[in-house]
Amino acid sequence: MNQCWLRSDKAKPSGPGRKFLLLSLLWLRFFPLFSYQVQIQQCKVIPGSMSLPALQKNGDIILGGLFSVHDMVVEPNLSFTSIPPPTKCTKFNFRTFRWLQTMIFAIEEINKDQKLLPNITLGYKIYDSCSTPYHALRAANELMGAEEGSEDKGEKKVNGTNGSCHGAVPVLIGDGGSTQSLVVARFLGVFHVPQVSYFSSCACLSNKKEFPAFLRTMPSDLFQVDALVQLVKHFRWTWVGVIAGDDAYGRGGANIFAEEVAKFGACLALHEIIPKNHAKAAMAAIVSRIQCIVFHNGTLTGIQWLASEAWSTASVLSTPTKYRHILQGSMGFAIRRANIPGLQDFLLRLHPSNPDALDNPFLIPFWEEVFGCSLSVGSEGQEHGDGGKPPCSGAEELGSVRNIYSDVSQLRISYNVYKAVYAIAHSLEAMRRCEKGKGPFPLHACPDIDSIQPWQLLHYLKQVEYMNAFGDETKFDQNGDPMAMYDLVNWQLTSKGEIKFVTIGKFDKTTTVGKQKLQIQERNIVWNGNQTTVPLSVCSSICSPGTRKAIRPNFPICCHDCVAYAIECVRCLPEFWSNAENTACIPKEVEFLSFSDTMGITLMAVALLGFFCTCIVVVIFSCYKSTPIVRANNSELSFLLLFSLTLCFLCSLTFIGRPSDWSCMLRHTAFGITFVLCISCVLGKTIVVLMAFRATLPGSNVMKWFGPAQQKAIITLCTLVQVVICTVWLVVTPPTPRQLMPRESAIIILLCDEGSALAFSLVLGYIGLLACLCLILAFLARKLPDNFNEAKLITFSMLIFCAVWVAFVPAYISSPGKYSTVTEIFAILASSYGLLICIFAPKCYIILLRPEKNTRKHFISKITTDNLFS
Template identity: 65%
Template sequence: MSLQGVYVCLTVLFLSTMISSQLFQTCRLIRSTSDLPVLTSEGDITIGGLFSLHDTVLEYPLSFTAKPLPTHCSGWMQTMIFAIEEINRDDRLLANLTLGYKIYDSCSTPFHGLRTALALMSGQEEDQGSPECLDRVPVVIGDGGSTLSLVVARFLGVFHVPQVSYFSSCACLSNKLEFPSFLRTMPSDFFQVGALTQLVQHFDWNWVGTFAGDDAYGRGGAQIFNDEVTKLGACIAFYEIIPKNHEKAEMTRIVKRIGDSGARVVLVFALEQDARALFWEALSQNLTGIQWLASEAWITAAVLSTPEFHSILQGSMGYAIRKADIPGLQSFLLRLHPSKYPQDPFVLQFWEEMFQCSLGKDSSLRPPCNGSEVLVNTGNIYSDVTQLRISYNVYKAVYAIAHALDLMLLCEPGKRPFMWESCPNSSTIKPGELLHYLKHLHFNNEFGEETKFDGNGDPAAMYDLINWQLGANREVQYVTVGRFDETMQPKLVIEETNIIWNGNERQVPVSVCSTSCPPGTRKATRPNFPVCCFDCILCAAGEVSNQTDALECEKCLSEFWSNTRRDTCIPKLVEFLSFSDTMGITLLAMALLGSCFTLAVALIFAVKRHTPIVRANNSELSFLILSSLWLCFLCALAFIGRPTSWSCGLRHTAFGIAFSLCLSCILGKTLVVLMAFRATLPGSNVMKWFGPLQQRGIIFLCTAVQVVICFAWLSVAPPVPRKLMTSETARIIILCDVGSPLAFSLVLGYIGLLAALCFLMAFLARKLPDNFNEAKFITFSMLIFCAVWIAFVPAYVSSPGKYTVAVEIFAILASSYGLLLCIFTPKCYIILLRPEKNTKKYLMSKSKTERKY
C-alpha cells in the first residue's frame, strides 16, 4: 500500500472512531500514541505544536496486524515555549489565563506528521480504563515543511481546527476550498516566486535553469517560477527534479544539464537536504561559474555554509524571510540542561547529539557526559540568534493565536459574530470560532510589524535579499543587499554596489541563450528552440532597426536608404549624368571636340570658299549643314547636368530641330546633285525647279514640320524632370520624363524619315560620273546615321538611370561625327593635302570623260 493510502486509511479510521464514540457515549482512541515523544506544559488553554526537528526517522515495517513499534526522533522547539512563557508573564494579554502547550516532533515525514496531528486531536491516553477524554487542543502551530502541512491541513480541516504554520510556503496551501482552516506566518511561494521573477527581470537574465525538490514545496514553487518568468519573455534553459533518494546516476545526469544548457544562472527551489545533494554532485563534477539563486528554504541553511561548498556557493543570492532580534531569547536557549529538564525527551536527545556523549547507562557507543558541558561555549546554530527567521515566524504565530484568543474571550454578549452562542470561557473554546478571530486579526507586534492574514490565510510578503559573502575569517556571511515588500512602492529595492557575485565578481553575470541583437539587425528565431534562442540577421538593404533586439526591420521612406550599419535612414544618393562624372566629362569632351571640329571645317571652307571644290558643292548648303552639325554637337550639352524644366524641354526639341535642319540640308544637297545630272540631258530644264530659292524652301519646309511637332509637344505635354524612386535601390534617379511618348516618337520618327529619304537619294546618285561625287559620301554617312539610331532604340530602352541619357548623347554624337566625317573629311583632305585636285580643270575633265560614255 502506498504512503498516500496509509494517510487515507488513518483518516477514515479516525473519523469512524469519532462517529462510534458519539453513538456509544464513550471515548476510545484509535491506538496508543505513548511511543511519540511529547513535550507538555499545563495551562488554561493548550496550544498544539508540530515541529520537524529531524530529517530522518528510524521506522519499522507496518504490518497493520499489530501495534507499531516506537519511533526514534529528537529535536527542540524552544522559541514556541519562550513566546508562551513571555505571554504568560504579560498581564496585558490574556489576563488571568495561562497558555499551555503540547508539542510533538513530526520527524519530517508525512506519516509521522499525520500521526502527531492525530495525537493532538485525540486528547490524552485512556487512564486506568477511564472512558473520559480530555478536550482536544483548539489550535495547532506547525508543521514546518509544505508536504507535511498538506497532510496535516487536510486532516485538521475536517474539524475546522486552526493550523498556523511557520515555514510552509507552498502556494497550494492558499486554496481555502481544500484547506479551510490553514493559516501561516510564512509568505506564500507565490510571493517569493514573484520576487524571484522581478530579480531575474531586474538583472536581464533570460536564460535560467531550474531545479526543484521532489515535493509539494519544490514542484509547486518551481512551476510557478517557470510560468511567471516565461510570461516576462525569459526562457527556462532546463527544468529538473531532484530525486528524494539522491540516486547517483540521476544526480549526475541533472547536474550535467547545467553545462549542456549554457545557463549561468540557476534557481534551486528545494529543501536544504535536497540542495545539499545537488551541490555535492556539482562539486564532484567540478562545476564552477554558476550563479545560484536560492529559495528561502536553504538561503540561510547552516548545513550549506561549510567550507567545502564555498567554491561554488560563494555569491549565491536568494530571499529569506524577515528576521528580528527577539530580546531574551538567547539566554532562554542557553538555559537548557538535562538536570533542569530530566523528563524532557527532546532535551536529553539534543544534549547527547550536541556533545556526542551519553546520559544513559549504556555508553558503549558514546562516552558518558561528565556534567561540565556548557552550551554557551559551543558555536552552533542552536544558540545563534543573528539569523532569527523561522524562529521569528514561530514567535509571530504564538502571538497571533494569543491576540485572537484575547479578542475572543473579551467578548460582549450580543456583539459576538455568532449571535446564537454565549461568550466562551477557557474551557469552552471552539476551534471554528477561534478560526474566525484569527482570520480577522490585525495588530502590530512589539517590533512594529503589522500582523494580519489575507483572505487566503497568508501574511504580507516581506523578504530580505541575501547574498552569500565570505568574511575575513573565510566564514559565510548572510549579507542583506535588498528587500522585497509587497506593501511598499517600489516593492523591490536592491543595493547593487553591495553585491558580490559568484567567483568574487562585482560585474553582474550574463545568462542568455543568445546575445542581444544590436541596432541594424533583427532577431530570427531558431527552429525547435525557445524564443530566447535566436540569430541576429542584418537588415536588408533599405531597411533599418534602431533598437536592440528588434523583431522586425523597418523600411525607409521612399526618399531615404539605410546606411552601412543599417541603424538609420539617410537620404538617397541623387543620380543624374553630371558634369563631374567620368562619363559626363567624357561625353562633354566629345561634344566640345566635335563642335570644335565643325568650326574648324567651317573655317577651312570659309577660307577656301572660292576654290572649285567648295563652290561645286554649293557652299551655302555646306555652311548650313556645318551650322546644324555644330548645333547637334552643342545640344548634347543640354543632356548633361541636373535635369530642370527648361533643360528637359530644350534637350529633346533642340536635338530634334537641329537634326531635322541638318538632314533637310543633306536631303536638299542630294536632291540637287541628282537633279543636276538629269539637267545635263538634252532638252532638260529641270534645274529651274531646284534653284537656290527652291532649295531654301525645301529646307525650310522640312525643318518646319519638326518645329511644329516640337511646339505641339511643348504645348500639350512637355518633358519635365521626374524622380525615379524604387524601394530596391539606394539612389534617386532624376531624369527627364518625355511627357508625351507619342510626340517623342514622332520627333524620332520624322528624323528617321528624313534620314531614309537622304539615304535613298544618295544611293541613287552614288554612281553618277563626277570627279568628286558627294553622293557616295552622303550614302556612307546615312548608313552610319541609320545604324546608330536603329541600335539606339533597344539600348535606350534597356539602359538604367543615367545610362539612358548617356546612350542618347552617344547616339547624337556618333551620328553627328558620322555626318561630319563622311561628308566633309574628303573635301578637307583635297583642300588641305591635294590642292592639285581642287581645280576646275581637274573636276571638269573627269566629268566630261565620263559623259562621253
Template identity: 45%
Template sequence: MLLFALVFIAILIRAEEPTCERWGHAHPPLFMKKGDVIIGGIFSFHYTLENKLLFDSKPEIPKCINLIQRLEDFQIAATMMFTIDEINNRRDILPNISLGYRIYDSCGSTRTAVRSALELMSNAEGNFSESCLRSSVHAIVGHSASSPTIAITFTDFCFTQISYSASCECLSNRQDFPTFFRTIPSDYYQSRALAQLVKQFGWTWVGTIRTDTDYGNNGMATFLYVAQQEGICIEYSELIHYANPREKFLKVVEVIKMSTSKVIVAFTFDFDLNVLIKELLQQNVTGLQWIGSEAWISSRAIATKENFRVLGGAIGFAVRNSAIPGLKEYILNIHPSFSPGWNEFWQDVFKCSLNSQENTTSCTLSENLRQVSNDYTNLSVLRINYNMYKAVYALAHSVDNLYKCQEGLGPFFNKSCVLHYLKMVNFSTLNGEDIYFDKNGDPVARYELVNWQINKEGLNTEIFILFLKVPKSICSDSCPAGTRKAAQKGKPICCFDCVPCSEGEINNITGKRIREKLLEAFSFFGASTTTAVMVVFYKHKETPIVKANNSELSFLLLFALTLCFLCSLAFIGEPTQWSCMLRHTAFGISFVLCISCVLGKTIVVLMAFRATLPGNNIMKWFGPTQQRLTVCTFTAIQVLICTLWLSISPPSPIRNMKYFTEKIILECDIGSGIAFYSVLGYIGFLSVLCFVLAFLARKLPDNFNEAKFITFSMLTFCAVWVTFIPAYISSPGKYTVAVEIFAILASSFGLLSCIFVPKCYIILFRPENNSKKHLMGKMLTKIYKKYNLHGKWAFKVLI
C-alpha cells in the same frame, strides 16, 4: 413502525459524540507543559524515520534517527517555549490564564506528522474525537514544511493550524484549507520576485532546480509562468530530494555540467540542496550564479565556507529578520533537567551518555551550551524564530479575545473555537510590526534581499553587494548588423542563429524592436513638446501675442496636434481588428481638426485686414461663435465619412503574401478604397484651401502677420502629403506603415514649428516684444495711411 423505531434509535446513537479508538501504541509528545490552554507543536527534530509501515501488524511507536542534522528545529521549538513563558509572565494578555504546550516530533516524515496531529486531536482518554470541545489542544503550530502541513490540515475539523515556515502558495486556497494561517508570506510573491530579479540582471537563459515537494513544485511552477511572460527561457528543470539515490543526484550534476546557462534558480530546502552541493564540490562544478528561495538562501545549515566554493555570490529573498529580547539567554540556559525531551539532544551535542549502562563517556550535566558553536547556539539570524514568535503571539491574542467575549454575546458556545478570533487578530509586536491576516490567512509579504559574500568575519549572508561585473547568461548574442534572427529548431525563442539578411533587406541596428521604439520616442517627444507649448501659452494667456488671432483656436489647435502625434502609435505593433479601425479614422479626424483650426485662424486674419473701413460689419460673420461652428462643421464632415467607412467596409488585419513568397506580412487592409481616399482627399482639400487663403494674406503688416507663418506651415504640410501619396502606393507590405507614420510625424512637427515656435521664442526670450506697442510699432504710420486707422481696428479685432 418497527422501521421507524430502528431509524430513531440509530439517530440517537449517532447523536452521541462519535469517537475513534486508537489501534496501536500511543505516541507521546517529546516536550510537554501543562496549562489552561494547550498549544500543539509539530517539528522535525530528527532527519529520518527508521520504522517501515507494515499492514500485517499494529503500528509501532516511530523510531527516529539522525538528530544532529536538525538542531535548527530544536532552536525553533525552544523559541516557541520561550514565547509561551513570556506570555505567561505578562499581565496585559491572558491574565489568570496559563498557556501550555505539547510538542511532537514528525521525524521528517509526513506519515508521522499526521499521526502526531491525530494525537493532538485526541481527548484526555486518548480517543480521537470530531468535537472541538473534547480535543486536548486548541491549535497547532507547524509544520515547517509545506507537504506535511497540507497533510495535517484537516478541512473536516474546526482545528486551527498556524505555520511559521510553510510557504506553499497552494495553502492560500481557502476552500481547501479554511482553518490554516501562517506568519510567513506565500510563495505567490516570492516566485514573482525571483523572476523579476532574474530579469533585472538581464539573465534570459537559466536552469532551474526544485525540491520534489509541494513547496518546490508549486513555487517553481509560478516562477516558470512569470519567467515566460518576462521573456526568460529555461534550459532545464530538474527535481531533487534528499531521499533520492545518489545516481539521481549525479544525473542532475551531469545536466548542470553540460548546460550553457550560467544562472541556476533553486527552489529547494536546505537539506535537499546540501546533498547536491556535495556532489558538485566533488566534481568541482563552480562559477555558476545561484538564485535562491528563502528556504535555503539564509539557512545556517548550508551557509558554510566549503559550500561557498559552489554557492559564492548567491542572491535571493529571505523573510524578515528581527531581534527577540531575552531569547538568547533562554536558549543557552536549556538543560535536560527541564524536560527529558532534551536528553538525546544533550547527548548528541556533547558526545556523552546520560545512561550509565552505555559504554560511552557519561554526561556530567555540568556541560555548558555557551561553550558550543553549532546551529542551535547560533543566534545571529532569527528569521524563522521571529515567525514562530509572531505565530504564538497571534494565537495568544486570539485566545485572549475569545476569553474576553461575554457569555452569550460571542459567536461560539463555551468558548469553543479560536478560528473566528484568529481571523480578526490585529496587534503590534514589541518591534513595532503590525500583525494581521488577509482573507486567505496570509500575512503581509515582506522580504529582504541577501547575498552570499566573504568578509573579515567569514561567510556573510546578510548583506547585498552590487556586482562589479554582472555574470552573463543568455542563449544567443544579439545579431550584428547585416544579419537577422533565425529560430533554432526545438529550442526556446531565446536561442537563435544569426543569418544574413535576405535580398532587399537591411538590418544596421542590433537588438529587437529598435525601429518601433525609435518611432514611439518621436511620437511621445512630439506630444510632450506640444503639451509644453500649451503650458507656455496658458501661463502667458493675457499677453498680446497669445491673445492675438483668437487664443481659443490656438489651444484647440495644440490639442489637435497632440492627438496627431499620439495617433501614430496606433500604426506600431501587430495589427488587430481594433487597431486597424483606429489607425486611419483617428488620423483622419485629428488632422481635419488641425486644419480646421488653422483655416479658422487664416480666415480671421484675412477678413480683419481686408475690410475697407473700421466700421465695416463684415467681421460679425467671423466672430468667436462662427469660428467654433466652422471648426465643428469641417470636423463633423470627416467624422461622417469615417463612420460610413467603418459601417460599410472597415479596415481589418490580413496576412499579406503578395510581395514575398518566403514571408507573411501582417498588415491592415484598408477595406473600402473609396472611403480611404475620401478621407485623404478631404484633408487635402482643406489643406489647399487654407494654403491659398494664407498665401493671399502673406503680405499683411509684419507684426500682425500670422498668415505668413500659416503659409509656411501649410506649404510644409502639403509637401509632405503630396510626397506621401506616391510613396504609399508604391511601398510594399510593412514599408507602407513606415511611410504613413513618417508623414504623420513630419507634417505634425511642421505645423507645430512654423506656427508656434516663433511665438514661443518671443514669449520666452524676447518678452519686451510681447506688447501691444511693439505689435503696432513701426507699421502704425503705414497702416494709418493705407487703411485710415483700419490697422488699429484690426488689431483690436484680433485681440
C-alpha cells in the same frame, strides 16, 4: 457514528483497521456539519499501540505544536508475523529544535505578562513530525484525540462533547514543511481546528475551500515567486535555470516561477526536480543535463545563484568551507528577522540535570548529538543506543558550543513561531474581552473562554490584527496569509573567510501604488567571484544588422546563432553607416573635442584657472616689486616668464573645438613658440643665478657678460630658433584637419594632422633640449646657500616639466581619436602649472605670509648678493 478510534502505534494502519479509519475520515470530510452534532461517547486507543513522545506542560489553555525535530525516518522491516516495531527518527535538527524552544519561550513570556491574558495560563503539547507526512498526521491525530488517563483492559476512555474528544487542543502551531502541513490541514480542516504554520509557504495552502482552517505567519510562495521574478527583470536576465526539491514546496514554487518568467520573455535553461531519495542514477542524469546546457566547464563556480527563502540564510550551506567558493555572492529573499531579547539565555538553559529534563523527550538525543557523548547507562544505554559514544561528564555547557541552535543572529523562522504564538494569544484575549450581547456568533453570543471551541477561535484568529514590540504588524488576509515582506540578502565573504548575510534591499508586497515593490542598493552587492558588476545572463545576444537567428538543436528556443542573410548587400561609403533596418546608408556621427562636452568644459576651466592664477601672481609681484625677494630674482625675467605662462595656458584653448585649417596651424605653432619663450626665461634665470654666485669670488668679473642686455639676447635667440622651425613647418607641410573613418565604426573622428612628423618632432625636441639644459644648470647650482633657493625651485620645476613631456610621447602615440588631443592639452597644462607653482608659489608665500623673511638682511646673512639687485 458512536465512536472515534485513535491509533498511536508507529506502524501505518493496515487491514480492516486501516479501512475503517479511512472511511471514518472520508465521512467526516464530506459531512463536517454533521460531525459537530455527533456526541462522541468514548475514545479508544487500539491495543498494542504506542503514544508518540511529546513535550508538554499543563495550563488553562493548551497549544499544540508540530516541529520536525528529526529529518529522517528509518522504516522497520515488516515481517507481517508480529506487531511491527516503532519507526525510528534520525538526524536531529538543531535549527528546528530552536524553533520549538522559541514557541515555549513565547508561551512563558506571555504567562509572565500581566496585560495579555491575565489570570490565564497557557500550556503546550509539542510533537516531533520527523519531517514525514505520516508522523505529522499521527501527531495531529493525538493532539485531536485523548489525554492520558486511566487504562482499562488496554483501552483509554475519556468522555467528550462537541465533536471532539475531551482534552483535544483548540489550536495547532505547525508544521514546518508544506508537505506535512498539507496532510495535517486536510485533517484539521474537517473539525475546523485552526492551524497556524510558521514555515509552510506552498501557494496551494491558500485555497480556503480545501484548507478552511489553515493560517500562517510565512508568506505564500506566490509572493516569493513575484519577488524573484521582479529580481530577474530588474537585472534584465533572460537565461535562467530552476532547480527544486521533490516536494509540494519545491514543485509548486518552481512551476509558478517558470510560468511567470516566461511572460516577460526570459528563457528557461533547465527545470530540474531533485528526487527525495537522491537516487544515484537520477542525480547523475540531472547533473549531466545541467553541465550540458549551462556549466560547460564541468564546475559550478562562476554561476550566480538565486536562493529561495528556504536556504537564503541557511547556515548548513554557508558554514562548510567546501561550498563557499561556489555560493559566495549568492542572492536571495529571506523573511523578515528580529532580535528577540532573552531568547539566547532561554535556549542555553537546557541541561540534563535540570528538574524538567525528565519530561523532555528530545533533550537526551539533543545533548548527545551536540557533545558527541552518551547520557545512557546500563539498560537505558541499550534503549537509547549510545553507538559507542563516550559517557557525558556532566560538565558540558551549551554556552561553550557554537552551533545553529544557539545562533540568534538570523532569527527569521524563529520569529515566525514567535508571531504565531502571539497571534493566538491576541485572539484569545479578544475572546476574553467579548461583551455579552455583542458577540460575533448567532444571537450575538460570546465564546466561553473556559471551554474554547476551535471553530470560535478560528473566527477570532482570522480577525486578529496587532502591532508587536518590534514594530511589525501581524494580521491575516482572506486566504490566511500574512503581509508579504522579504529582505534581499547577499552572501558576502569576509576577511576571515566566513560567509556573512548582508541585507541589500527588500521586497514589500504591501507597497502603495506608484512605488517600487522591489528596492535594491546595487552598490552594496558583491557578485559571484567578488565581482562588483552585474553578471550578464543571456543565452544569445541580439543579432547584428545583416544577420538572422538560427535555432540551436537541443536548446531552448531563445538560444540561437546569428548567421548572415543569403542576399546580396551593398557596402556603404566610408563616411556613411547602415541604418537599423539595413535598408539605407546614413551619415556617420562626427566626433572631436568640443567646448560642449564634459571633457572639453573641464579642460577649458582648468586652463582659465591657470591663466587667472598667473595674473594674480603678476599683480602681487607688481605691488611688491621693490621688495628684496622680487628684485633678487630678476624682476624683469620674472615678469617675462609670467607673461609667457599666460600664453601657455591660453594656447591650450586652441586645441578645443572643431579642427579647421587655421586652428590646426595655430595650435601647434603657438604651443611651440610660447613654450620656448617660457623655457628661455627659466634658462636665463638659471644662468643668472649660477653666474651670480661665481661672481662673488675675488677678482671675478663674469657678471658683465650676463647683464640685462645679454639676458634679453639669450631669450630672443632661443625663441627665434623655434620661430624659424615653425615658419618652415607652416610653409612646407602645415598641419591640416583630417578625418578618420574606420569601416567597423559608426563614428568619424575629426582631428588635426601634424603634416610633417619631422617638424613636429623638431618642435618638441627643441623644447626638450632647452628644458634639459636648464635642468643641468639648475642642478649645478643645487648647493647654493639655503636662504637663496631660486636654483632649487627651478630644479623642481624642470623635473616636473621633463617628466610630463617624457610621459607625453608614448601616451600621445597610443591614444585613439580625440584622446590624443586631450593628452596634449593635459601635458601643456600640467607643465605650465608645474612651472607656476614651483617657481612662484614659494615667493608669494614669503611676500604675503612671511614678510619678515622678505628683507635684505635675510638674503645676505650667508653671502653678499648686492650685485644681483637691479
